[in-house]
Amino acid sequence: MFSSKYGKAIDTSENTNRGVGGLKIRRKMTRDQAHYSGLSGRADLHMHSTFSDGLGTIQQILHHVQYNTDLDVIALTDHNVVEGALRARDLWAKGRYRFDFIVGEEISTREGHMLALFIEKRIPPHLSIERSIDLVHEQGGLAIVDHPLNPLFRHSCQREVLDRIAESENVWLDGIETWNASFCGIYTNRLAMRINREVYGWPEVGNSDAHTTYAIGRGCTWFEGSTALDVRTRIESGECAPGGKLWRMHDYWRLASHRIQKRRKVRRERVA
Ligand SMILES: [Zn+2]
């Protein structure tokens, strides 16, 4: 039995998350299931631009989402910065885009990475996860732990941290990313889905964690509606579900070749 943010007791013996209630314990939601369940909105709430370690500029990302995806909502979540997302929102507001936009950040907490959505101010890295969650909530944002439970990735929150938050009286998570389309999720997506459905019952989201524009939308969150406010409402009520696929080989290849070129350039500059 754990406490939710409303002080309600959560009975962990049954899954209280309505969005994934009809799914098997290790399954994401397919497109057909999403449409059948009325969760026809598609959001990708985790991606990176050149403001951190992504390859796409904010202009390229907005253009790509508009013309090459069917996403209804995106969140830009660069590592430990919010400036790119704020600038992207300005560009988005001036353009005529058919999708909705959320300002976010992927915070490097001491215990692992965490997404902050619907924020306006940067949250500094290297704080405890509890303090980081508090700072997100002070701004009225949502705190979502991303790519958790990966035993090999040092930026992944582990079980004891999730247990600690779940048992806390004052700190709560608004959601958990149980589908991450990058290498971080290859083995652990199924583990995260199983443990969340058996133990925590937090609302589940799926995201691409795209570092290249072409990977945007590979992971997604299914929800009812089509706006950023709809996504927020559905996450808060647990009526959302993770979906999508993993990155393709060329997503890895683009990222790797970019990083190799960057390293060579730095080496050349040092020699010169
Ligand atoms: Zn991360």
Ligand SMILES: [Zn+2]
């Ligand atoms: Zn990321």
